[in-house]
Amino acid sequence: MQRFNFQIFQRFWTIAKTYWFSNEKWKARGLLLLIVILLLAYTGLSVVLNNQRGELISALSAKNESRFWQTVIIFIGVLVIYAPLLAGYTYLRDRLGLAWRRWLTTDFVQRYFADRAFYQINQFRTDIDNPDQRIAEDVKNFTQESLTLALVLSDSVLEIIAFSGVLLGISRELVLFLLGYAIIGTLATVGVFGQPLVRLNFEQLKREANFRFSLVRVRENAEAIAFYQGEAQESTQVNNRFMAAFDNYKRLLGWELGLNGLTNAYEFIPFILPALVVAPGIFSGDVEVGKVSEAQGAFIRVFFSLNLIVARFQSLSAFGAGIDRLYDFATSLGHVESSEGLADDVTTQRQEKKSGHPVIGFEASSKLTLDNVTLQTPNYQRTLIEALSLELDAQSSLLVVGPSGCGKSSLMRAIAGLWNSGTGTIQRPDLEHLLFLPQKPYMILGSLRQQLLYPYPDIEINDTQLKAALKQVNLPDLDERFGGFDAEEEWSDVLSLGEQQRLSFARVLLHEPTYTVLDEATSALDRDNEKQLYDHLAATKTAYLSVGHRKSLEDYHSSILRLAEDHTWKLQPLAKESGS
Numbered sequence: 001m002q003r004f005n006f007q008i009f010q011r012f013w014t015i016a017k018t019y020w021f022s023n024e025k026w027k028a029r030g031l032l033l034l035i036v037i038l039l040l041a042y043t044g045l046s047v048v049l050n051n052q053r054g055e056l057i058s059a060l061s062a063k064n065e066s067r068f069w070q071t072v073i074i075f076i077g078v079l080v081i082y083a084p085l086l087a088g089y090t091y092l093r094d095r096l097g098l099a100w101r102r103w104l105t106t107d108f109v110q111r112y113f114a115d116r117a118f119y120q121i122n123q124f125r126t127d128i129d130n131p132d133q134r135i136a137e138d139v140k141n142f143t144q145e146s147l148t149l150a151l152v153l154s155d156s157v158l159e160i161i162a163f164s165g166v167l168l169g170i171s172r173e174l175v176l177f178l179l180g181y182a183i184i185g186t187l188a189t190v191g192v193f194g195q196p197l198v199r200l201n202f203e204q205l206k207r208e209a210n211f212r213f214s215l216v217r218v219r220e221n222a223e224a225i226a227f228y229q230g231e232a233q234e235s236t237q238v239n240n241r242f243m244a245a246f247d248n249y250k251r252l253l254g255w256e257l258g259l260n261g262l263t264n265a266y267e268f269i270p271f272i273l274p275a276l277v278v279a280p281g282i283f284s285g286d287v288e289v290g291k292v293s294e295a296q297g298a299f300i301r302v303f304f305s306l307n308l309i310v311a312r313f314q315s316l317s318a319f320g321a322g323i324d325r326l327y328d329f330a331t332s333l334g335h336v337e338s339s340e341g342l343a344d345d346v347t348t349q350r351q352e353k354k355s356g357h358p359v360i361g362f363e364a365s366s367k368l369t370l371d372n373v374t375l376q377t378p379n380y381q382r383t384l385i386e387a388l389s390l391e392l393d394a395q396s397s398l399l400v401v402g403p404s405g406c407g408k409s410s411l412m413r414a415i416a417g418l419w420n421s422g423t424g425t426i427q428r429p430d431l432e433h434l435l436f437l438p439q440k441p442y443m444i445l446g447s448l449r450q451q452l453l454y455p456y457p458d459i460e461i462n463d464t465q466l467k468a469a470l471k472q473v474n475l476p477d478l479d480e481r482f483g484g485f486d487a488e489e490e491w492s493d494v495l496s497l498g499e500q501q502r503l504s505f506a507r508v509l510l511h512e513p514t515y516t517v518l519d520e521a522t523s524a525l526d527r528d529n530e531k532q533l534y535d536h537l538a539a540t541k542t543a544y545l546s547v548g549h550r551k552s553l554e555d556y557h558s559s560i561l562r563l564a565e566d567h568t569w570k571l572q573p574l575a576k577e578s579g580s
């Protein structure tokens with residue numbers, strides 16, 4: 001990580017080629033070709049402009065009026081084409097950058113949500129910090145900077161070719177001197193500043209993202225923090241994270257100061273050298289005065305083109321750091337094959353093949369069955385449940401109880417396929433036939449209708465059915481309270497925890513999945529509400545499995561699984577009272 005060497009080009013290309021060889025490749029390449037043509041025209045015109053500038057001065061010093069006006073007319077003519085050409089070039093470059101960003105962002109988002117990679121990364125991959133920033137910021141910088149740099153580089157090569165010709169016509173020594181000077185300058189800059197600047201820029205991106213994230217956390221947990229009066233601690237946290245970014249930036253500025261000192265001294269030379277070389281010719285009357293201006297113009301162009309790496313070193317090193325972040329992220333998502341032979345992919349299916357640890361097997365079946373399942377924590381450090389076997393028939397119900405921390409929620413995670421450390425086999429229908437209500441109710445951003453239909457927004461359910469479901473969960477006028485099913489609110493803020501649990505419950509009643517898994521899904525409700533919900537649930541076709549501590553829950557289930565701290569378990573039938 002954080003190197004500035006050949007590897008960075010390899011990493012750059014690994015990410016870049018996904019777009020340039022994608023289904024959009026012809027559009028992208030066509031646009032690039034157009035941009036390069038504009039660039040060629042622009043460079044050609046620059047040569048003419050530079051030449052005419054010299055002509056103008058020579059005409060003036062020779063007091064040749066007709067030559068002067070002729071030059072002015074050519075000058076204006078060239079400018080008329082030059083200005084829109086340059087604007088068009090910038091516009092197309094940015095459009096291409098935007099198209100590339102759209103493609104790459106869509107691709108990253110799709111992979112982030114495929115195979116539940118977002119869960120794996122956020123839970124288990126501490127080295128991939130702030131994936132949100134990588135998708136939002138790093139992709140943007142990558143696409144914009146790649147194009148800008150590639151075109152600046154092409155522009156430089158063209159300018160070197162075009163203006164070296166001009167310069168060679170004036171003085172060969174100037175060209176040779178320039179070449180040597182630029183090579184030494186570039187090597188010195190990369191050698192001294194490369195490593196530290198990439199490292200500091202990498203660190204800066206991470207610290208800025210950490211700082212922003214600490215503020216987002218406050219926004220999301222505003223009420224809890226306000227109740228705890230945790231302002232002092234929170235503001236210290238936020239400040240600390242800001243100071244971490246600040247300190248790093250200060251170090252970065254220190255290195256930049258050194259870099260700028262070097263480049264400024266280094267870039268001073270083109271302003272004086274051409275005059276020194278051309279002056280004897282002017283004194284002897286062999287060369288016109290305008291040649292000094294022309295030589296200087298050409299010299300500066302060639303010099304800054306050769307000097308590209310030195311002059312843009314700060315942005316290049318920031319770009320290099322961004323490439324590293326994106327590359328690590330892309331390999332962890334299986335977006336690109338790691339060119340360094342690292343087995344990095346987070347998705348479970350691919351993980352199994354790589355790690356030597358045993359994993360719980362999954363088989364498709366119409367019935368939920370656990371066969372000899374031993375469940376461990378993801379890092380295999382602790383065994384939670386040992387050799388569990390059970391079957392849950394259609395329309396039956398199971399309550400899972402046990403002391404806090406014994407692994408009840410983890411068992412649900414295993415059924416969902418989120419955790420797979422352990423042995424044994426789980427047979428179950430496809431995940432679309434199971435609905436999980438997690439311990440913390442989850443409210444999506446959007447309308448009340450979207451809230452109720454989550455996570456299958458496309459199913460055919462009319463407002464009357466929605467209304468009926470609200471009634472069943474004892475929220476009969478929720479839609480009226482907020483102005484209909486299309487009202488959008490910050491639902492997790494405006495609804496009480498119990499209301500959120502009831503709303504989540506309505507999802508089950510609307511979707512009627514084959515199996516429902518409820519993890520303390522009614523913990524915030526009073527007994528009457530709880531009974532009402534379970535009665536409605538029992539009346540549906542769905543088989544359900546609940547986790548909960550309350551004794552009253554036993555009334556609504558046909559069997560009970562008791563988990564114990566010593567990893568043992570006991571399965572017993574219950575005399576179900578309600579809903580039957």
Ligand SMILES: Nc1ncnc2c1ncn2[C@@H]1O[C@H](COP(=O)(O)OP(=O)(O)OP(=O)(O)O)[C@@H](O)[C@H]1O
Nearest residue numbers: 123377378379384403404405406407408409410411
């Ligand atoms: N990502 C993780 N890595 C390692 N251990 C974990 C992880 N998440 C949870 N655990 C541990 O696994 C154990 C079981 O957790 P689980 O959430 O299943 O408990 P639970 O029985 O549902 O408890 P509660 O009744 O308090 O909700 C706990 O000791 C917990 O600390």
